[in-house]
Amino acid sequence: MGNRSLLLRYTLLAIGWLSVALGVIGIFLPVLPTTPFLLLAAACFTRSSPRFYHWLVQHPHLGPWVRDYLGGNGIPLKGKVYAIGLMWLSIGFSCYLVPSPWARGFMLTSAVLVTLYILRQKTLAVGAAEP
Incomplete structure (x- = not known):
């Protein structure tokens, strides 16, 4: 893996985890929308870590936001x-x-x-x- 792709992977991981953190804060703080941050995290994890993507989608509390949207069930x-x-x-x-x-x-x-x-x-x- 080249330096550029490694840098991209770590950048996507960082953005993904920051998005998860903001999404979790958004559950308790109505000023931050939860779903867009979790969807951004899922998109970042898709390209950087299948393991973290699977963790997010299967998470008992965070997963439904992502699964409902990706499954076409809506918002x-x-x-x-x-x-x-x-x-x-x-x-x-x-x-x-x-x-x-x-x-x-x-x-x-x-x-x-x-x-x-x-x-x-x-x-x-x-x-x-x-x-």
Whole structure:
């Protein structure tokens, strides 16, 4: 394995574990969305460590977030509401703090695109195994 691929592997592992940590914090702190961080971790682990990917997907508490999304079951309605609401709250606050029209435009455009993406995702059926 070359130095470049080894560096990429360690970078993906670091991002993956940071994402797991942020996702776990997001379970208890409603300002951080859990599912996107766990999905990022799964994506990083897929390319860097099949063992950690398997651990995450099979984890009794974290796994359902990843499995429901990857299985095409969708995102819980509560998760959609939290993600969209908190994103717009933080974007709105950031736009208030940042005077640059270009930065505001970029943030608002990003928020609209992410909102559309989340809304287009299937909503996890009520009564399904919601985390």
